[in-house]
Amino acid sequence: MRTSSVEQIIIETLSKEHTHLTSLQVYEEIHNRLPALNQSTVYRALERLVNRGLVSISDMGNGSAVYELLNNGMHHHLVCQKCGQVITIGHEEVEAFFSIIQERYKYKIITNHLILFGICEKCQTANPDSE
Ligand SMILES: [Zn+2]
Numbered sequence: 401m402r403t404s405s406v407e408q409i410i411i412e413t414l415s416k417e418h419t420h421l422t423s424l425q426v427y428e429e430i431h432n433r434l435p436a437l438n439q440s441t442v443y444r445a446l447e448r449l450v451n452r453g454l455v456s457i458s459d460m461g462n463g464s465a466v467y468e469l470l471n472n473g474m475h476h477h478l479v480c481q482k483c484g485q486v487i488t489i490g491h492e493e494v495e496a497f498f499s500i501i502q503e504r505y506k507y508k509i510i511t512n513h514l515i516l517f518g519i520c521e522k523c524q525t526a527n528p529d530s531e
């Protein structure tokens with residue numbers, strides 16, 4: 401199987417799940433369809449997609465990096481450290497912040513999937529005394 405086909409299958413898998421998958425989850429999904437593909441082939445293809453900016457890789461605080469397809473434009477997340485709830489925010493909400501940094505530091509930001517850790521509204525209400 402050609403490399404480009406592996407990449408295509410990964411893109412299909414990520415778009416179907418429409419969520420954040422660890423590399424192992426990506427491999428397992430693909431393994432169900434194509435048992436002949438080995439793990440390192442899948443991982444290398446995944447890495448190439450990240451390098452080409454088609455797939456984002458992020459640490460969402462659960463121990464392993466997660467991958468997500470970036471076909472719907474850039475977005476970011478707020479991750480609650482108490483209940484684990486993931487809120488998706490649009491890029492327009494952080495765009496201003498990105499431009500300030502880029503301008504002030506003459507910096508070209510390549511982060512395409514920002515994760516902000518915090519405590520969601522519900523958890524703040526549940527524990528009014530904790531930070
Ligand atoms: Zn995401």
Ligand SMILES: [Zn+2]
Binds near residue numbers: 485522
């Ligand atoms: Zn919460």
